[in-house]
Amino acid sequence: MKIFLVLILGVIVSQSSYATDPIHVIAVNGLAEHAVDPNMTVLQVEVWGKGLTAKAAQEIQIKFYEKVKEAAEKFKIKKEDMQTENFSINPETVYDQKTQSNRITGYRVSHTVSMIYRKVENAGTFIDALAASQKDDKGGVNIQNISWDYDKKSVIESSTLAEAVKAGRAKAEELAKAAGVKIKAVHRVQQYSSTPSVSSRVSGSMMSMKMSESAPTELSAGQIKVRVEVQMEFEI
Template sequence: MRKLLGILLLSVTLWGVMAQGADRMIVVSGTSEKGLDPNMVSMTVEIWSKAQTAKQAQTLAANQFKDVKKVFDEYKIKKEDIQTDNYALNPEYVYDQKNRANKMVGFRVVQTLLVTLRKVDDAGKFLDALVTEKATTDAGVNVNSINWDSDKRDQMETAALADAVRAAKVKAEEIAKAAGVKIKGVSRISHGSQSHQPPMPVMRNFGMKAAMADSAPTELSAGQIKVRVEVTAEYEIN
């Protein structure tokens, strides 16, 4: 029994020493933010059509897609940078006030494409090129969103991470110096990152060229992508 009590007392003592050692920490955070110019732009391109029959709506949509595809080829967009995100064929209804019921008036096709343009300077001209020659209210093209990005984002995040760690170390050293202690080493480091890009919501119908024939060319400002990294570091002190 005495032996068991001795073991328990020794365990409690060791736990107390370990806990005391764990408390001898300086916990600091360090941040770094870097900016880089986008070298690609992703767009959500929506092709739509409507007609009295489903087959007519599909034919109109197919013809509209051919015109859009010509623009893709003109700007040398690769196949892997074009993805069909959604294709929907649905009946269209209007509410009949007289009968107080929905009445089917035709069909609508909506095809959504995710497109990546790797020449950001051509973004405005690319949007203008999507305007169709034929003026119609039965088919058209919408661009619903634009997102700027860069294939160098990971490299920039790595550089920011190193700066954030150095910033955390400087803080820890200053705190230790002011407290009259010395840093023994790093116990733990964790990190997180986030990026911010200029918002560019777009809701634009490109189905009618006649109304835009004399308009100025579209200009888009890419701005910069901001990459922010934050680290939390725990330093042991003596």
């Protein structure tokens, strides 16, 4: 579904030029907005493991990462749609009052992956599949962020820009007619803003995936809004 909105504001002004005669212009703003249904769910997934040694923590993390890869393969996520964003191995410490220093108690391995799932309507089922990999408190899978996007935004931006320019010219012609003048030429056109945005986002604290016995996950993707504004001046 696509929603189209156009808002135009116009005024008639005069500009001084380097020549003797001033340049008279009609100045208008054109705003166009399209809204489209997203066709991608973007997830940031953390796979982690804890152990007394760094090697033990890494082995636990690998076990859970294999389960994540199995879920990705089952839901046909393409290789290029799965990318490591961060990998870290950090010691966990406690403060020892006797020695007045930090003492290492173990290690935590974290592997953050960005995943794109292209069947938005089944995103909840995919998240449930990731949730099934959470087994114990030594390791697991966290969903850090969920957002929605559209992979053809450039096409929508182009058509939205064209609509904004078209509507701006139409308004300028209306103003010229009302003022009893004629438009001679386009003096200046500038794209003021183009602001495609993700419709909704789940963020903040990490969502620990321990929901294997809960009801199926439901997500509301909303719509992706692409907004373009232009400033136009026409010589009269």
